Amino acid sequence: MNRILAKRMKENIYYQYDSSQLPEISLADTAVIEPPYIHKRRMPLEYIIYLVRQGEMFLLEDGVRYHLTPGDFLILDPDKIHVGERATHCEYHYIHFHQKSIKKNKMTNEQTTEIILRKRTQSMQSDSCTLSGQERVSLSLLALPKYMHLSDTSSYSEILQKINDGITCQKNRMEGYYNLCACQILEMMILVSRQFVTSLAQEKTGVVGSYRKIYDLLDYLNNCYREPISGVLIEEQLGGNFDYLNRIFRQTTGKTIFQYLTEVRISHAKELLGTTSLKISQVSEKVGFSDESYFSKVFKKMTGMTPMNYMKSR
Incomplete structure (x- = not known):
């Protein structure tokens, strides 16, 4: 199968992760493998995250082939057998963890994608002082990709830093290290989830694609509310016709821009x-x-x- 096509198919699988609960980290470190070493066949019985730094990795999991290169993020399932298919040089981070409430889902259509994108809209409109218990539960749910190439340079650097901080915590064994490591890894997951949702918005067109404009509008209003904002200024800042922006904003949020x-x-x-x-x-x-x-x-x-x-x- 064409590598690009295979990656697109993998991006349709994601995990719903409850970020109100810390992941239970069993292992977190960096590995460097060289030929003739190759990943052994195993069923891990826990989730594993790989993030490739250098080189490449060839894995087979449950009949699906993964060719991972620098910047590639992958979650391996606890109940699926995976095995290395080729001996290569590869430097990568690995994180082994458990989390009882994690759920695997497939993005089967535009409606599923829109549900994920709508979550961000709800989050950006929320007020932490007035959130109900149910709203807190809903907004704590992350969408973590099965596979993703982390293409945004600044986000990628931040994600790497969180992983490195978590690994440092895991190694030093000072008081509170276990929870501090879990906090760093959870932050990394949140950053990956955000980049995943952003990539969905950037890739889509039509109704779902309008979320890109909504996010930009919400970000602008949330940060520049002190300024004398007008329809003309919004057109200048966001681009596009104000009436159109106001219409799609209201369709999505139930409120006008003002x-x-x-x-x-x-x-x-x-x-x-x-x-x-x-x-x-x-x-x-x-x-x-x-x-x-x-x-x-x-x-x-x-x-x-x-x-x-x-x-x-x-």
């Missing part, structure tokens, strides 16, 4: 009113309102109380 922007501003205003001694006029300005009276009106409409009463209630 409704969402107002929610972000009021959320930050509540934080400032409850945790600082700033005057209401100062809070208003810091969250992007140029008119204090208008800010007070919007705040009361959204929270049910005036900024002053909210501040006194904290």
Whole structure:
């Protein structure tokens, strides 16, 4: 089978991983193999992550061939036999772990892909101060790819750093090392999951492809809410027609762009009113309102109380 085609097929398999639970790490290290060494045939009885640094690796797992090169990430299943097929030079990281709630899934159609992409939209709209228990559970679920080539240079460097930090923790055996190692590996998994979801958004077109614009919009609004944002400015920053952007934003989030922007501003205003001694006029300005009276009106409409009463209630 053509290597590129094989990789595309493997990308359709992913694991649902509950990031509210730390992985149980049994082994984490770096290995360098040279001919004539070749991976022995085995069923590992635990999940194994490989991340290739140099050289190449030829593996067969459950009838599927994997030709791994630098930057390739692969998860091997605990109940599947895998074996090396060729003796080659290869430097790679390996992580052996258990996690009871992990589930293997297949992305069978556009709808499955859209479900994964919608998770990111929900996460980017969420407010950690007001999340319900059910929302926390939902947002903690990661989509980890079976196979992925980590092509983003900055993310790849960060992922490698987390693995190296985890390996260091595993080796030094100082107090708390086991959980600290697990935390580093969990961070790595989150970064891989994020790159996986980003790659899905970049590869798709049509309805699913519109998520790229939504993510850019959410990121812009979440970070630049203090600025005097207008439809013209959004067109300049994001590219494209504002009416189109507003329409796909509403279809995805259930809110218009400016409704969402107002929610972000009021959320930050509540934080400032409850945790600082700033005057209401100062809070208003810091969250992007140029008119204090208008800010007070919007705040009361959204929270049910005036900024002053909210501040006194904290």
